[in-house]
Amino acid sequence: MEVKANGPMEKQLNSCIDGPTNPMVTPLLTDLYQFTMVYAYWKAGKHLERAVFELFFRKNPFGGEYTVFAGLEECIRFIANFNLTAEEISFVRSSLPSSCEDGFFDYLMGIDCSDVEVYAIPEGTVVFPKIPLLRIEGPIAVVQLLETAFVNLVNYASLVATNAARHRFVAGKSKILLEFGLRRAQGPDGGISASKYCYMGGFDATSNVAAGRMFGIPLRGTHSHAFVSSFTSPDEIVDKSICSSDGSSICEDFVSLVQTWLSKIQLTPSLRGIFGETNQSELAAFTSYALAFPANFLALVDTYDVMKSGIPNFCAVALALADLGYKAVGIRLDSGDLAYLSCETRRFFCAIEKEFGVPGFGKMAITASNDLNEETLDALNKQGHEVDSFGIGTHLVTCYAQAALGCVFKLVEINNQPRIKLSEDISKVSIPCKKRCYRLYGKEGYALVDIMTGENEPPPKAAVRILCRHPFNESKRAYVVPHHVEELLKCYWPGASGRAREELPPLKELRDHCVEQLDQMRRDHMRRLNPTPYKVSVSAKLYDFIHFLWLNEAPVGELQ
Amino acid sequence: MEVKANGPMEKQLNSCIDGPTNPMVTPLLTDLYQFTMVYAYWKAGKHLERAVFELFFRKNPFGGEYTVFAGLEECIRFIANFNLTAEEISFVRSSLPSSCEDGFFDYLMGIDCSDVEVYAIPEGTVVFPKIPLLRIEGPIAVVQLLETAFVNLVNYASLVATNAARHRFVAGKSKILLEFGLRRAQGPDGGISASKYCYMGGFDATSNVAAGRMFGIPLRGTHSHAFVSSFTSPDEIVDKSICSSDGSSICEDFVSLVQTWLSKIQLTPSLRGIFGETNQSELAAFTSYALAFPANFLALVDTYDVMKSGIPNFCAVALALADLGYKAVGIRLDSGDLAYLSCETRRFFCAIEKEFGVPGFGKMAITASNDLNEETLDALNKQGHEVDSFGIGTHLVTCYAQAALGCVFKLVEINNQPRIKLSEDISKVSIPCKKRCYRLYGKEGYALVDIMTGENEPPPKAAVRILCRHPFNESKRAYVVPHHVEELLKCYWPGASGRAREELPPLKELRDHCVEQLDQMRRDHMRRLNPTPYKVSVSAKLYDFIHFLWLNEAPVGELQ
Incomplete structure (x- = not known):
C-alpha cells in the first residue's frame, strides 16, 4: 500500500508519524564522533554534499543462513521527528571544544530530515548479508547524525526477530510459543522490544503487559x-x-x-x-x-x-x-x-x-x-x-547464543562519486555505489538469489537470462532465468523527491508478512545444522566497477 | 550518609525521588501473571498479608567468582513513584477474564509502595551468589507487582557492570577504557544503561551523547x-x-x-x-x-x-x-x-x-x-x-560472553512464617527466612566470607569467633574471627517503619565505591581463569532451620 506524498501534503503526512516508541530515542542517542564529524564537515563547507549510505550486515546470526529484518518503523519514526532542541544543542556545545564556531550551532538548530530519502526492504522480510536493508541519501551531515540510532534500532530488532523465527522453525507450526523474557532482558526496552519483535518473528503471545498494551500483542500468564x-x-x-x-x-x-x-x-x-x-x-x-x-x-x-x-x-x-x-x-x-x-x-x-x-x-x-x-x-x-505450548525467556530475548548482530552503516557514494571501504579482511570490503536490489524467484515460488545492480542499470526481467556474480570471487557466477522478480528496496521516506511513500503496516501485518516470507525460503536454507547458504550476487557491470575501484584505491604491497 | 525520615516528612522525601530514567518503566512493565496472582490473592482475602521476598542470583557470570551489584537506584525510583493510572487499570481489566470483580480494580487504583520496606546492598558493591541483593517486605499483592521490574532493572545492570569491572581488571588501572557500544547494544536503553553501568564498573568515558547528558559521564569520540x-x-x-x-x-x-x-x-x-x-x-x-x-x-x-x-x-x-x-x-x-x-x-x-x-x-x-x-x-x-586507550563495544555492552544474569525473586516469609522453595536441583533450593547479611573482613582488610543469619540472631562481632556453615553441605564449615564486620543490607525504602533512609549517591560516587570494593577483594577471587570461589555461609542456627524446614516440606521418595 502506498500513500501519495507530494509538496505541501508531504509535511503534513510526516507529522502524522509518531515519535519512536521509546522516548529516550532522541538525536542525542548517538556517538559523540557524529557531532565532531558534522562540525568538521560544516567547517570544510562539505556538510550539504549529497551522500548515500547503506545499512547492512556481513554475516547471518546463530550459525544460520537467514535473518529477519526488523526495526524499520522505529527508524522512520525517528527521522520523521528528527530535530535538535535548543537544550540538546546547548549540551552538544558543552561537549565539543570551545573553539567550535557559533554558526555551527545555528546550523544544527535548523536541521531535519526533509531532504533525506530512505529506501528500505519491508520490515519482516527475510534478508541476507551484504544486501542493503536501508539506503539513506541526503546531506552528509544529517545522514551522519542518523547512523548510530539507525544501527541501534535495527541490530537488536533484527537479531531477536530472527531468533524467534528460528525457535518457531524448530518448534513447528502446531505449537504455541510464548515469550516470557521480560525479567531477563537487557533492560526495560530490551524487554519491550523483545516482545514486539518475537511476535513479528512468529511467536503467539507474550507475558509482558506493557508490550501487550503498546503493540496489541496477545498476553498470557x-x-x-x-x-x-x-x-x-x-x-x-x-x-x-x-x-x-x-x-x-x-x-x-x-x-x-x-x-x-x-x-x-x-x-x-x-x-x-x-x-x-x-x-x-x-x-x-x-x-x-x-x-x-x-x-x-x-x-x-x-x-x-x-x-x-x-x-x-x-x-x-x-x-x-x-x-x-x-x-x-x-x-x-x-x-x-x-x-x-x-x-x-x-x-x-x-x-x-x-x-x-x-x-x-x-x-x-x-x-x-x-x-x-x-x-x-x-x-x-x-x-x-x-x-503443547512453550514459554521461552532468557535465551530468546537476550539472544544468548549470539548476543549481537553486526549491522554497519557505510558510505557508498558522495556527490555521485562511488566510495569503497577497503580492508585486509575481504569480508569487510564494502560494495560501492548507490544500488538497486532484486530478489529472483524460481518457478516453484522459492527465492533463488538476490542481485545488486548499479542504480541506472536496467532491472532484471522475468524469463530473461541474467548473469549473477559473486561480488568478490571471480569464479563464482551463474546464469539465472527468474520466474519472477521482486525489487527489494522501497521508498519509506521520500524526502524532497516527491515520490510516494510506503505505509508502515501494523505489527500483525508485519508478522503475517514475516511468516509468509519464511515459507518462501527453501528448507535447506532454514535448517538448524549446516544450512545451505542463500546466494547474494552483483550484476556483471557492478562486479567490474567494484574491482576497478578496488585496484584504484588499494596500495600496492611490497614484499621485502 | 542517611536522611532522617519520619512521619509526614517521609512523604515529602519520597516525592523528591525522580521516576525511572526510562519512562517506559511503569507498573505495566511486568508479567501478566503478577496481575492474575494479585487478583487471586485479593479474591482469597490474602492480598494484605505481609510477605518478605529476596532478590538474588545463583551463579556469578562469565565463569567468574564475583558480581558487581547495580540497578538499585532505578528500583527505588520505580517504587517511589509506583501507582497505576486509571488508563493502566483499564488495560489490566481488559487483559483479565471478564469475571474479575470490580472491587479488585478499585483496590488496584489505591495501591502504592508506602507500606513496602526495601533493604538492599549499596549499589556498586561486589556481591556473591545466594546473598539477597534486595529484601522487599510488604503486602504480598504489592510486592508481587514489583517483582518483574526489579529483576529486569537489576539483571542487566549488574551483568554489564560486572563485565566492565572484568575488562578493567584485565586491562589494568593505567589504561583508559572507553565504552563504544551504543550501536550494537540491545536496543536504545540497552545502550544508555550500558554506558551508565560500564562507567560504574570502572570505565572512563563513553561515546554515547545521551548517556553523557543524563548521567554526566565523560564523552569521547x-x-x-x-x-x-x-x-x-x-x-x-x-x-x-x-x-x-x-x-x-x-x-x-x-x-x-x-x-x-x-x-x-x-x-x-x-x-x-x-x-x-x-x-x-x-x-x-x-x-x-x-x-x-x-x-x-x-x-x-x-x-x-x-x-x-x-x-x-x-x-x-x-x-x-x-x-x-x-x-x-x-x-x-x-x-x-x-x-x-x-x-x-x-x-x-x-x-x-x-x-x-x-x-x-x-x-x-x-x-x-x-x-x-x-x-x-x-x-x-x-x-x-x-x-594507551581501548574502545570497547559489542562484547562489553551485549555481554556477549554471557548475555544474561539469572537474578530471581523468591518468597522467604509470609505472615512471619518462613517459606522454602524446593527443587530437585539443589542449587535452586531457596534459603528461607527474613535474614540479615554480614561481610566478615580479615586483618589484611580483605573480605573473608559473607554470612546470613535469621533476623533476630545477634550480629557477628569483631574479634569474636563465629561458625560459618555452607547452607547445604553439612561438611563445609569454618570458624572465623573477623577483624571487622559490615552489615550488608541497608534501608533504602523505609515504608511505614519510620526508619532512616539511605541516600541514593550520584553515579560518580557509586563508581568510586565500586572501584574501592574491587580493591578489597583478594586477587585470587578476581583472576580470569580458575578463580577461587568466595565463601557464602549461614549461621549454625539458620543452617539447622533450613534443614528442618526442608525435611518437613520434601516428599519422601519411593524406589520401586
Whole structure:
C-alpha cells in the first residue's frame, strides 16, 4: 500500500508519524564522533554534499543462513521527528571544544530530515548479508547524525526477530510459543522490544503487559512458585463458594469438593498410586486460583513434586471444576525432565478421562518453560514429548547464543562519486555505489538469489537470462532465468523527491508478512545444522566497477 | 550518609525521588501473571498479608567468582513513584477474564509502595551468589507487582557492570577504557544503561551523547571511516587558513604546510621508507579534521593502510600542527594486528620525535578498538603492545560472553512464617527466612566470607569467633574471627517503619565505591581463569532451620 506524498501534503503526512516508541530515542542517542564529524564537515563547507549510505550486515546470526529484518518503523519514526532542541544543542556545545564556531550551532538548530530519502526492504522480510536493508541519501551531515540510532534500532530488532523465527522453525507450526523474557532482558526496552519483535518473528503471545498494551500483542500468564508457597493449607480459604459455569447453581464448599476428588484419585488403582499425601499448601494455592479464575484454570505444578503432588492436586481441582461445568485449561512445567514429565502427565490426564468419564480431560494443555532454547526444543522433539505450548525467556530475548548482530552503516557514494571501504579482511570490503536490489524467484515460488545492480542499470526481467556474480570471487557466477522478480528496496521516506511513500503496516501485518516470507525460503536454507547458504550476487557491470575501484584505491604491497 | 525520615516528612522525601530514567518503566512493565496472582490473592482475602521476598542470583557470570551489584537506584525510583493510572487499570481489566470483580480494580487504583520496606546492598558493591541483593517486605499483592521490574532493572545492570569491572581488571588501572557500544547494544536503553553501568564498573568515558547528558559521564569520540572516505583530495579544501595556538599568527595555507611535512617524512631514511604515495583522500580528511579541531586532533588511521598511509599522513598533519603550537592527541586503530601495529606506530612516533626534535611526539596516545573483549585484551597483554586507550563495544555492552544474569525473586516469609522453595536441583533450593547479611573482613582488610543469619540472631562481632556453615553441605564449615564486620543490607525504602533512609549517591560516587570494593577483594577471587570461589555461609542456627524446614516440606521418595 502506498500513500501519495507530494509538496505541501508531504509535511503534513510526516507529522502524522509518531515519535519512536521509546522516548529516550532522541538525536542525542548517538556517538559523540557524529557531532565532531558534522562540525568538521560544516567547517570544510562539505556538510550539504549529497551522500548515500547503506545499512547492512556481513554475516547471518546463530550459525544460520537467514535473518529477519526488523526495526524499520522505529527508524522512520525517528527521522520523521528528527530535530535538535535548543537544550540538546546547548549540551552538544558543552561537549565539543570551545573553539567550535557559533554558526555551527545555528546550523544544527535548523536541521531535519526533509531532504533525506530512505529506501528500505519491508520490515519482516527475510534478508541476507551484504544486501542493503536501508539506503539513506541526503546531506552528509544529517545522514551522519542518523547512523548510530539507525544501527541501534535495527541490530537488536533484527537479531531477536530472527531468533524467534528460528525457535518457531524448530518448534513447528502446531505449537504455541510464548515469550516470557521480560525479567531477563537487557533492560526495560530490551524487554519491550523483545516482545514486539518475537511476535513479528512468529511467536503467539507474550507475558509482558506493557508490550501487550503498546503493540496489541496477545498476553498470557497465570501464577508463579511464590503464589504456591504463599499458602499453607486449605483451611485458610475463607470464601469457599463458587457459582457453576452456567450460573444455575452455587457450590457452597468448593474446598470439600476438591478434597473429595483428591481422595477418589488417590484410591483409584489405575492411576497407579504413585503418590500418597500431596502437598497441602499447593492444594490450597490451586483451589484458591480456581476460585479466582474458574474458567481459566492453569496451574504451575512443580513447586514440590510434579507427579507425586502437583498433577494429582491439579486434577482434583480440575475435576471439581468439571462438576460445575468449567473446563480447566491445563498445567505448566518449569523444571525437571520436560519430555518425561509431559508424557507422564498426558498419560495421567488420559487415565483420568477414562476413569471418570470427563471428555477432553486427556487433551488438556501442557505448557513447558525453564531455560528453553533451540537446542532444548530440538532435543525434546527427538525424545518425544506431549508439550503443547512453550514459554521461552532468557535465551530468546537476550539472544544468548549470539548476543549481537553486526549491522554497519557505510558510505557508498558522495556527490555521485562511488566510495569503497577497503580492508585486509575481504569480508569487510564494502560494495560501492548507490544500488538497486532484486530478489529472483524460481518457478516453484522459492527465492533463488538476490542481485545488486548499479542504480541506472536496467532491472532484471522475468524469463530473461541474467548473469549473477559473486561480488568478490571471480569464479563464482551463474546464469539465472527468474520466474519472477521482486525489487527489494522501497521508498519509506521520500524526502524532497516527491515520490510516494510506503505505509508502515501494523505489527500483525508485519508478522503475517514475516511468516509468509519464511515459507518462501527453501528448507535447506532454514535448517538448524549446516544450512545451505542463500546466494547474494552483483550484476556483471557492478562486479567490474567494484574491482576497478578496488585496484584504484588499494596500495600496492611490497614484499621485502 | 542517611536522611532522617519520619512521619509526614517521609512523604515529602519520597516525592523528591525522580521516576525511572526510562519512562517506559511503569507498573505495566511486568508479567501478566503478577496481575492474575494479585487478583487471586485479593479474591482469597490474602492480598494484605505481609510477605518478605529476596532478590538474588545463583551463579556469578562469565565463569567468574564475583558480581558487581547495580540497578538499585532505578528500583527505588520505580517504587517511589509506583501507582497505576486509571488508563493502566483499564488495560489490566481488559487483559483479565471478564469475571474479575470490580472491587479488585478499585483496590488496584489505591495501591502504592508506602507500606513496602526495601533493604538492599549499596549499589556498586561486589556481591556473591545466594546473598539477597534486595529484601522487599510488604503486602504480598504489592510486592508481587514489583517483582518483574526489579529483576529486569537489576539483571542487566549488574551483568554489564560486572563485565566492565572484568575488562578493567584485565586491562589494568593505567589504561583508559572507553565504552563504544551504543550501536550494537540491545536496543536504545540497552545502550544508555550500558554506558551508565560500564562507567560504574570502572570505565572512563563513553561515546554515547545521551548517556553523557543524563548521567554526566565523560564523552569521547573523533571520526569514523566514512569521514575519511567522504574526501577525495586536499584540492577540495577551500578554507586553508588556521590561527596558531597562541593566537599570535595565522597560517594561510595549512594544506601546503602539511604537504611539506609529508615530503620531509617521505624523504627521511630513518623512517625506513616503508611507504611511497599515501592516500590523498585520507590526507584531505585528516587535514580537514585538524582545521576543525586543531587542539584535539585524533585520527582514525586504518581506512586504507595503517603503516603505508594512515600513520605518515597523520604525522604530517601532527607536525604541521606542532609548527603552530598545537599538540596532536593521537591515533585510533580499528582493524588488523593491534599489538604489532601499535608497536610499529610507537616506534614511528619516537623516530619522528628524534628526527625532527618534537618533544612528546613519541608519547602520543594510541587508541585501539575493533571487537575487543577480555580475551583479546589478555592476548594483547601477552604479546606486548603500545595501546594507551581501548574502545570497547559489542562484547562489553551485549555481554556477549554471557548475555544474561539469572537474578530471581523468591518468597522467604509470609505472615512471619518462613517459606522454602524446593527443587530437585539443589542449587535452586531457596534459603528461607527474613535474614540479615554480614561481610566478615580479615586483618589484611580483605573480605573473608559473607554470612546470613535469621533476623533476630545477634550480629557477628569483631574479634569474636563465629561458625560459618555452607547452607547445604553439612561438611563445609569454618570458624572465623573477623577483624571487622559490615552489615550488608541497608534501608533504602523505609515504608511505614519510620526508619532512616539511605541516600541514593550520584553515579560518580557509586563508581568510586565500586572501584574501592574491587580493591578489597583478594586477587585470587578476581583472576580470569580458575578463580577461587568466595565463601557464602549461614549461621549454625539458620543452617539447622533450613534443614528442618526442608525435611518437613520434601516428599519422601519411593524406589520401586
